Amino acid sequence: MGKKSENSDKNHKTKKPLGLTSALVTLTIMISTMLFTVAVLEKEPHIPLMIGTAVAILITMLHGYEFSEVEEMMYKGIRHALPAIVIIILVGLIIGSWIGSGVVATMIYYGLQLIDPRFFLAVVLILCGIVALAIGSSWSTMATVGVASMGIGISMGISPGMVAGAVICGSYFGDKMSPLSDTTNLASGLTDVDLFEHIKHMFYTTIPALIIAVVAFFFMGLQFGGKHFDTKKVEGILTTMQDNFTISPWLLLIPLIVILLVVVKVPAIPAICVGIILGFFAQIFVQGDSLTDALTALQTGYKIDSGNKMVDELFTRGGLESMFYTISLTLVAMTFGGVLEYSGMLSALINVILKFAKSTGSLIASVIVSCIGTNFTCSEQYISIIVPSRMYASTFKEKNLHPKNLSRALEDGGTLTSVFVPWNTCGVFIASTLGVSVMEYAPFAIVNYLVPIISIIYAYIGFKIVKLNDDRDTSLKEKPLSQSKPV
Numbered sequence: 077m078g079k080k081s082e083n084s085d086k087n088h089k090t091k092k093p094l095g096l097t098s099a100l101v102t103l104t105i106m107i108s109t110m111l112f113t114v115a116v117l118e119k120e121p122h123i124p125l126m127i128g129t130a131v132a133i134l135i136t137m138l139h140g141y142e143f144s145e146v147e148e149m150m151y152k153g154i155r156h157a158l159p160a161i162v163i164i165i166l167v168g169l170i171i172g173s174w175i176g177s178g179v180v181a182t183m184i185y186y187g188l189q190l191i192d193p194r195f196f197l198a199v200v201l202i203l204c205g206i207v208a209l210a211i212g213s214s215w216s217t218m219a220t221v222g223v224a225s226m227g228i229g230i231s232m233g234i235s236p237g238m239v240a241g242a243v244i245c246g247s248y249f250g251d252k253m254s255p256l257s258d259t260t261n262l263a264s265g266l267t268d269v270d271l272f273e274h275i276k277h278m279f280y281t282t283i284p285a286l287i288i289a290v291v292a293f294f295f296m297g298l299q300f301g302g303k304h305f306d307t308k309k310v311e312g313i314l315t316t317m318q319d320n321f322t323i324s325p326w327l328l329l330i331p332l333i334v335i336l337l338v339v340v341k342v343p344a345i346p347a348i349c350v351g352i353i354l355g356f357f358a359q360i361f362v363q364g365d366s367l368t369d370a371l372t373a374l375q376t377g378y379k380i381d382s383g384n385k386m387v388d389e390l391f392t393r394g395g396l397e398s399m400f401y402t403i404s405l406t407l408v409a410m411t412f413g414g415v416l417e418y419s420g421m422l423s424a425l426i427n428v429i430l431k432f433a434k435s436t437g438s439l440i441a442s443v444i445v446s447c448i449g450t451n452f453t454c455s456e457q458y459i460s461i462i463v464p465s466r467m468y469a470s471t472f473k474e475k476n477l478h479p480k481n482l483s484r485a486l487e488d489g490g491t492l493t494s495v496f497v498p499w500n501t502c503g504v505f506i507a508s509t510l511g512v513s514v515m516e517y518a519p520f521a522i523v524n525y526l527v528p529i530i531s532i533i534y535a536y537i538g539f540k541i542v543k544l545n546d547d548r549d550t551s552l553k554e555k556p557l558s559q560s561k562p563v
Contacts, residue, residue: 094135094136094139094419094420094421094424095420095424096424096425096428098135098139098419098421098424099416099421099422099424099425101131101135102128102131102132102135102416102421103128103425105127105128105131106124106125106127106128106131106412109123109124109127109128110124110125110128110456111499112124114456114499114501115499118504120401120405121405121456121458121459121501122404122405122408125405125408125409125411125412125459126408126412128412129150129408129411129412129415132412132415132416132419132421133146133415135419136149136415136419139419141419146415146419148418149414149415149417149418149419150411150414150415151414152414152417152418153410153411153412153413153414153415153417153418153466154407154410154411154414156266156410156413156414156466157265157266157406157407157410157462159265159268160261160262160264160265160266160406161265161403161406161407162265162345163261163264163265163271163344163345163348164258164261164262164399164402164403164406165396165399165403166345166348166349166352167212167256167257167258167261167348167399168377168394168395168396168397168398168399169352169374169394169395169396170256170348170351170352170355170394171211171212171213171256171377171393171394171395171398172373172374172375172376172377172378172393172394172395172396172398173351173352173354173355173356173359173370173373173374173394174210174211174330174331174351174355174394175211175373175377175378175391175393175394176355176356176359176363176365176369176370176373176378176394177327177330177354177355177356177357177358177359177362177363178321178322178323178324178327178358178359178362178363179210179327179328179330179331179355179358180207180210180211180391181317181320181321181323181391182321182323182324182325182327182328183206183207183210183328183331184206184207184210184221184313184317184390185314185317185318185323186325187203187206187207188203188221188310188313188314189314194297194298195294195297196228196229196234196297196300197229197234197238197239197242197293197294197296197297197300198242198290198293198294198297200221200225200229200239200242200243200246200293201242201243201245201246201249201289201290201293202246202290203221203225203246204217204218204221204222204225204242204243204245204246204247204250205245205246205247205249205250205286206246206250207220207221207246207247207250208246208247208248208249208250208251208254208257209250209253209254210250210254210256210331211254211256211393212250212251212254212255212256212257212258212260213251213256213257213393214244214247214248214250214251215247215505215509216389216390216393217243217246217247217250217251218243218244218247218505218506218509218510219389219390219509220386220387220389220390221243221390222240222243222247222509222510223386223509223510224309224310224313224386225239225242225243226239226240226243226510226511226512227309228309228310233300234297234300236510236511236512236516236517237512237516237517237519237520238293238296238520239510239512240506240510240512240516240517240520241293241517241519241520241521241522242293242520243510244495244506244517244520244521244523244524245286245289245293245520245521245522245523245524248491248492248495248521248523248524249282249286249523251491252278252282252487252491252492253275253278253279253282255271255272255275255344255348258399258402258458259457259458259461259487259490259491260274260275260487260491262402262406262458262461262462262465263461263465263483263484263486263487263490263491264483266461266462266465266466266483266486267465267469267479267480267482267483267486268479269479269480269483270343270344271344272344273480274480274483274484277480277481277483277484277540277542278484278487278488280534280539280540281484281488281527281530281531281534282488282523282527284526284530285522285523285526285527285530286523288522288526289522289523289526292522293522309386312384313384313386313387316382316383316384316387317387319382320380320382320387320391321363322362322363322364324362326362327358327362330351330354330355330358331351333350333351333354334347334348334350334351337350352374356370356374359373372395373394373395374395374396375395375396375397376395376396376397376398377392377393377394377395377397377398378391378392378393378394378395379392380392402458405456405458405459406458406462409458409459409462409463410462410466412463413462413463413466414466416466417466417467422466422467425467426467426468426471429442429446430442430471435536436475436477436535436536436538436541437532437535437536437537437538438536439468439471439472439475439477439535440481440485440531440532440535440541441532441535441536442468443464443468443482443485443486443489444485444488444489444528444531444532445489446464446467446468446489447460447461447464447485447486447488447489447490447493448460448489448490448493448528450463450464450490451490451493451494451496451497451500452497452500456494456500456501457490457491457494457500457501457502460486460489460490460491460493460494461486461487461490461491464486464489464490465482465483465486468482469482473544476543476544476545477541477542477543477544478542478543478544480542481541481542484531485531485535488527488528488530488531489528489531492523492524492525492527492528493524493525493528495514495517495518495521495524496514496518496521496524496525497514498513498514
């Protein structure tokens with residue numbers, strides 16, 4: 077027994093602390109491979125993260141750690157993502173359920189009829205926000221309603237950059253504030269903040285930016301109010317939806333019930349499950365689909381072949397399998413983050429950053445800048461949320477700051493700024509989908525650049541910055557961040 081203890085002490089003594097140099101070498105290799113793979117080869121970010129993980133493992137073992145210890149670091153990293161993964165799975169199910177049931181079609185149908193030539197830009201922003209809130213995806217919104225809006229707007233003589241800006245503002249507002257959004261669930265899940273608490277806390281930075289954007293687009297759009305535009309595209313979408321779905325205002329009761337459950341403090345998972353079940357039965361009894369069709373929508377997503385490309389792209393989605401990309405990327409990223417965190421490499425980086433982040437304002441500003449930097453270097457908005465979430469989690473707790481301040485900063489700095497990076501997956505997608513370059517639409521992506529600015533201002537003046545010593549938050553102060561109430 078004594079000999080074993082002696083050997084253990086000997087092994088422990090051979091371990092060298094991993095400092096800033098180890099962290100920089102690991103990150104430089106990962107970021108370099110990420111930039112080359114994503115920006116040059118236009119491939120997925122998974123493999124560069126795995127290469128980064130392999131380098132981190134090698135460096136950690138060279139400092140005296142056993143592989144079994146490094147393996148445990150990876151598992152610890154993955155455990156942080158499990159609450160978010162559960163929600164992401166449910167999100168895939170509810171999207172398939174609500175599309176199959178006609179809930180999404182009903183919301184879009186009534187929303188499209190709000191378009192008025194005099195207020196086109198403002199209405200497009202609001203409509204894209206409604207659609208993105210309903211389906212939880214900015215990309216799907218831009219690829220469908222956004223594409224239609226571009227065609228209509230250009231036919232009216234409106235600048236493509238203006239139209240694209242309105243589409244992006246609405247799509248990212250809806251995505252950011254939707255309980256069905258994968259990035260929203262990632263930010264709340266990785267920081268152990270209740271999903272709807274996270275969304276409510278984001279209202280303070282996001283709603284002012286949205287109001288400013290709506291007012292700005294309202295005045296920008298008035299100059300085009302006297303021009304006529306072709307409504308055939310919108311009419312085609314409305315007709316196709318009527319031909320393929322039973323459109324009924326009664327279907328709006330399903331999202332209203334889920335909202336009511338949230339208002340009465342029902343946790344996110346049970347509320348979403350109710351939405352899934354209601355949508356499942358609505359697909360069978362309202363849309364007249366078979367039990368097999370309803371189950372297929374949950375598993376592989378809803379599929380439609382209407383002959384209208386825009387309608388097909390909008391409604392062919394959802395299901396459990398549609399979330400596998402996000403889940404796999406989360407697992408790989410958290411494996412990488414786990415090694416960096418528990419080997420001490422992240423601590424070395426944080427110590428350097430925290431030398432300049434003495435106040436609450438500078439700390440939150442550092443989070444937002446870190447998210448923006450990750451968007452530029454790693455070219456992926458998911459990573460801009462995942463990596464900083466682990467970098468700053470313990471620091472927020474040490475500084476007596478509620479983790480929902482961190483979750484909000486992650487979204488304010490990560491989700492929204494991805495559109496400004498031409499080689500980021502979001503920037504590439506928008507440019508190719510809407511046919512407008514980043515430089516052309518960037519000045520009009522008002523919500524996307526105002527929210528981080530507002531967030532930093534709030535941090536420095538202390539407005540809506542929640543402390544852990546609030547009476548209602550004392551339970552969080554008593555336990556480690558990773559053990560606080562999951563989403």
